[in-house]
Amino acid sequence: MxxxxxxxxxxxxxxxxxxxxxxxxxxxxxxxxxxxxxxxxxxxxxxxxxxxxxxxxxxxxxxxxxxxxxxxxxxxxxxxxxxxxxxxxxxxxxxxxxxxxxxxxxxxxxxxxxxxxxxGSVVQKGNLKIAISTNGKSPTIAKRLKEVLQEALPGSLNEVLDKLQTIRERLKGDFSEKVKQLNQITEVLVKKD
Incomplete structure (x- = not known):
């Protein structure tokens, strides 16, 4: 493949x-x-x-x-x-x-x-930007995926990003420690009930 x-x-x-x-x-x-x-x-x-x-x-x-x-x-x-x-x-x-x-x-x-x-086909919600590539094979599929993501992503996402930036700026420790703390904080965003 x-x-x-x-x-x-x-x-x-x-x-x-x-x-x-x-x-x-x-x-x-x-x-x-x-x-x-x-x-x-x-x-x-x-x-x-x-x-x-x-x-x-x-x-x-x-x-x-x-x-x-x-x-x-x-x-x-x-x-x-x-x-x-x-x-x-x-x-x-x-x-x-x-x-x-x-x-x-x-x-x-x-x-x-x-x-x-x-x-690439680009989805943007405030400061979040996602680019989609099909490796040049089908711009039409990329366009359709863009439409799906644009609809699926909540409009409040930018507020979440702003809050996470504030938290990130306040975290203490070296880079790896900050990443660990941010991973713990954002885990709730991807947890399935």
Whole structure:
């Protein structure tokens, strides 16, 4: 059986420079996904044309820059993450090659074998954020699981997190002792009656 060997990581996107190449539906979807997680994300979108919805989205986001031009190697300079979001497979492969040569992590839309990372389906309740991955096999299943979790998780979860943070700050002892105490405190959350 094949394993999912992806390592889940949460980036502080406001500290990174992100390049999205493509101004159509795919580009709009990727920019929207990033901004829904971090409104202050630094995103440069390069495309020869832009969907009107993407233009409107960029106007509402302080750090999104639209550059109406063809992709060039120089667009990769200073970038930390890149997303190839065009309908042109040859162009997407070219973007992938430039990203690899620049040591920039790359996601090529709908081409899992060329992706260093995926944009998972995300469930958020206040400060709790859960990302779901199907290893690139079925974004539809990830979307359905997101809907189930969104409905199942209580709205009061953020209050619980705030209280646990207060408790955590007041605990005494070294790291392992604090973890032990927090495990005892939170055990009630997973106990079955």
């Amino acid at each position: 094949e394993e999912n060997n992806l390592f889940p990581v949460f980036f502080k996107v406001s500290r990174l420079q992100v390049l999205v190449v493509g101004g159509g539906n795919i580009g709009h979807e990727k920019v929207s996904a990033i901004l829904s997680n971090c409104h202050d994300a630094n995103i440069t979108v390069v495309a020869t044309w832009f969907l009107p919805e993407l233009v409107e989205l960029a106007k509402s986001a302080p750090n999104v820059t639209l550059m109406q031009k063809p992709f060039s190697c120089g667009d990769m300079l200073g970038k930390d993450l890149a997303i190839a979001a065009t309908n042109d497979k040859d162009l997407n492969c070219c973007i992938w090659e430039k990203a690899k040569g620049s040591r920039v992590l790359i996601n090529v839309a709908d081409t899992p074998e060329l992706c260093d990372f995926y944009l």
